[in-house]
Amino acid sequence: MLWGNIAALRQNNLKRMFGYSSIAQAGYLMIRIAAWGGRGMMSVVFYLFVYLFMNTAAFAIVLIKNGKNTFSEDIDDLNGLVKKSPLIAACTIVLILSLTGIPPTGGFIGKYFLFSAAVERGMIYLAVAGAVNSVISLFNYFRIGRAIFMEEQDPPSGYVRAVILLSTIVILLLGVHPGPLSELAMAFSLN
Numbered sequence: 613m614l615w616g617n618i619a620a621l622r623q624n625n626l627k628r629m630f631g632y633s634s635i636a637q638a639g640y641l642m643i644r645i646a647a648w649g650g651r652g653m654m655s656v657v658f659y660l661f662v663y664l665f666m667n668t669a670a671f672a673i674v675l676i677k678n679g680k681n682t683f684s685e686d687i688d689d690l691n692g693l694v695k696k697s698p699l700i701a702a703c704t705i706v707l708i709l710s711l712t713g714i715p716p717t718g719g720f721i722g723k724y725f726l727f728s729a730a731v732e733r734g735m736i737y738l739a740v741a742g743a744v745n746s747v748i749s750l751f752n753y754f755r756i757g758r759a760i761f762m763e764e765q766d767p768p769s770g771y772v773r774a775v776i777l778l779s780t781i782v783i784l785l786l787g788v789h790p791g792p793l794s795e796l797a798m799a800f801s802l803n
Contacts, residue, residue: 613745620752624686624784629752630670633711636745637663642746643742644726647733653801655725657696658794662688662710662718662786669707673756676700693760700773701760703780710783718786725794730765 616635623629644656676690694701710719723746730738786793 613642613742614748617745617748623752625691626674626685626687626690626756627671629687630667630674633670633749633752634667636749637667638727639745640742643730643735643738646738647730647735649710654782654794654798655722655729657797657800658721658725658790660720661778661793661797662722662783665782665786666707666710666719667777669703669776669783670696670711672772672775672779673704673707674776675769677703687755687759690759691762697773700776703776704758704760706780706783708756710751710787712750715783716787718783718790721787721790746774 613636616632616637616639620632620636621628623632634705641656641659644659648698674685676693690704693704706717710717713723723742727739727742730736730742
């Protein structure tokens with residue numbers, strides 16, 4: 613977790629930043645594996661499902677074209693997204709809040725399940741390490757949030773908008789109503 617988050621801090625390239633973020637996200641899953649027992653695989657399955665949508669939206673952001681009709685490689689390529697596409701800008705904010713683990717997102721519920729499993733098993737240091745790394749990741753994602761409120765930008769294509777919007781809806785639904793997925797994840801983990 614720490615290596616992925618620290619390495620992402622130095623990145624201005626979105627693909628690399630999200631790649632290092634993926635390393636950190638895998639570290640969060642390792643907390644649950646280290647604290648095996650209790651709710652079993654449910655928290656891992658839940659987090660992986662939420663992460664599927666978080667990652668899909670994150671890499672869809674890379675598909676947003678800047679004014680030069682090229683893909684957004686750098687954070688600065690998202691400058692001013694809020695002026696051209698306020699809905700996608702809002703979805704991007706929800707995405708980065710979810711990746712960080714801020715309520716009311718699915719990322720928060722997923723991390724809650726992972727960290728509470730560590731606490732249940734007496735591995736409080738792992739839960740604290742996860743929480744500290746979530747704070748570090750906030751600094752990574754804050755740069756994206758800051759960029760979308762600056763300067764001008766062309767609106768993203770309809771397909772990219774649809775992917776980001778759908779992912780955001782799932783992330784928010786799982787944040788405020790995690791019951792059905794956690795029950796499904798529990799049933800899946802029992803087989």
